[in-house]
Amino acid sequence: MPRLSIRLALAATTCLFAADAGAGDLEEEVLIQLEELGSPRLADRQAAEGALVELVGDAPGDAERVLELLPAANDSIPPEVQAALQRVRLRIERGLAQRATAASRVTIQVAQAPLAEVLAEFSRQTGAKFRDNREAFGGDAVKRPVTLTLKDEPFWSAVDKLLDEAKLAIYPYGDEGEIALVDREASAGRRSGAGAYAGPFRFEAVSLSATRGLRDEGASRLDIAIEAAWEPRLRPIALSQPMSALTVTGSKGQTLVPRTPEQSIDLEASPGEQATTLTLSLALPDRQVERIEKIAGQMTAMIPAATHEFRVEQIGAAKLPIVQTFGDATVTVSRFRKVNAIWELHMRLRLAEAGDSLASHRGWVFQNKSYLVDAAGERIEHAGFETTMQTEGEIGVAYLFDLAGGDLLDFEVNEAADAGKPADAGEPADAGEKENAIDPKDLTWVYETPTGVFTLPVSWELGPIDLP
Missing domain, CATH: 2.60.40 (Immunoglobulin-like)
Incomplete structure (x- = not known):
């Protein structure tokens, strides 16, 4: 099919975007590259696929816009062009998924600023929604001025420092896509330094219990509960932690082994959840082990596309x-x-x-x-x-x-x-x-x-x- 005919066929499927004031040059550039997908030269077709992917740039909004502009399959588009469109769409969506695993960043410098203004600035920079739920939970909703300086700080590190400054905690069952904040219990420790960060995830050991079976030594165990939290934008479907992908090292270099190394901890994330808890069950270590020096895991996260x-x-x-x-x-x-x-x-x-x-x-x-x-x-x-x-x-x-x-x-x-x-x-x-x-x-x-x-x-x- 000549490129002009392909342009007309594709234009018919994308013309509704022309009236959108926000489309502008991006819409026209997408249409130009779509036309090139019908070129008789392989090099031109491959270049067009690459150009469509490059139009995404670094802005998530542009990626979603390009996906909207790609026409759906229809009989007027040749099969080879439809296949190319499918490849382009898949590459863009994979790029979005990969980008989702990078932490949002926060830069802010305020002195005695109202909490509401600071939360609004966090939302503007990260896309996360914050709700001050202190009053709803019977807490003190008095204004708390915030003094904070952050420069290109990863999301969870920035949130931890803010919550420490404002003496707040996270209520784990807020609305979907939202972080609900409540007063911190007097007995609660600082969040900064208590957790570890991995892209948009935050991990923290929240409890540890040792059980010795007196009748059956096989019942002896060391259970470690680890909270895995994620940025609200991520919306994971499920998390999976194979015990075989877990390494636990004791204070003297001993290796602590899982009780069921063949097991995999598989957890589904429900709407509104911002965190879930993984309980790692290990064989009870010898009393010579005074502490766990390091727990390292390789988890997989199931992330939805657009x-x-x-x-x-x-x-x-x-x-x-x-x-x-x-x-x-x-x-x-x-x-x-x-x-x-x-x-x-x-x-x-x-x-x-x-x-x-x-x-x-x-x-x-x-x-x-x-x-x-x-x-x-x-x-x-x-x-x-x-x-x-x-x-x-x-x-x-x-x-x-x-x-x-x-x-x-x-x-x-x-x-x-x-x-x-x-x-x-x-x-x-x-x-x-x-x-x-x-x-x-x-x-x-x-x-x-x-x-x-x-x-x-x-x-x-x-x-x-x-x-x-």
């Missing part, structure tokens, strides 16, 4: 199944039908490189937003859901919607030969019901999901820690 919004217009009149793909994610809507008083929407999410994200750690899928939008633009949230199928790379979910009598159209779509053919309409509603009924053909289904999941290594180290 979120994409899938939309199906006029879902009640659509010919199903409908398949949409963006990035590594493919969403299939197979059925939208009324069962008794409830409408069921059956969909499937498939990831090209799912890893364990849909097998062992699929809880994140159930946090994806799924809702209907009526003709007036009002959202209709689902009333519940159930899992309909699951494989290593795909999961099916049936979302339930109460449309308050919306039975003017009643389609039941078959996934086989009759796909897309409307079934017989249900019993017509009486006049009173029609006044308040929602017409399903006017509804739009919206589904928001990460377009991929990446597993990234996190190396951490703590110590020394005195034994009891």
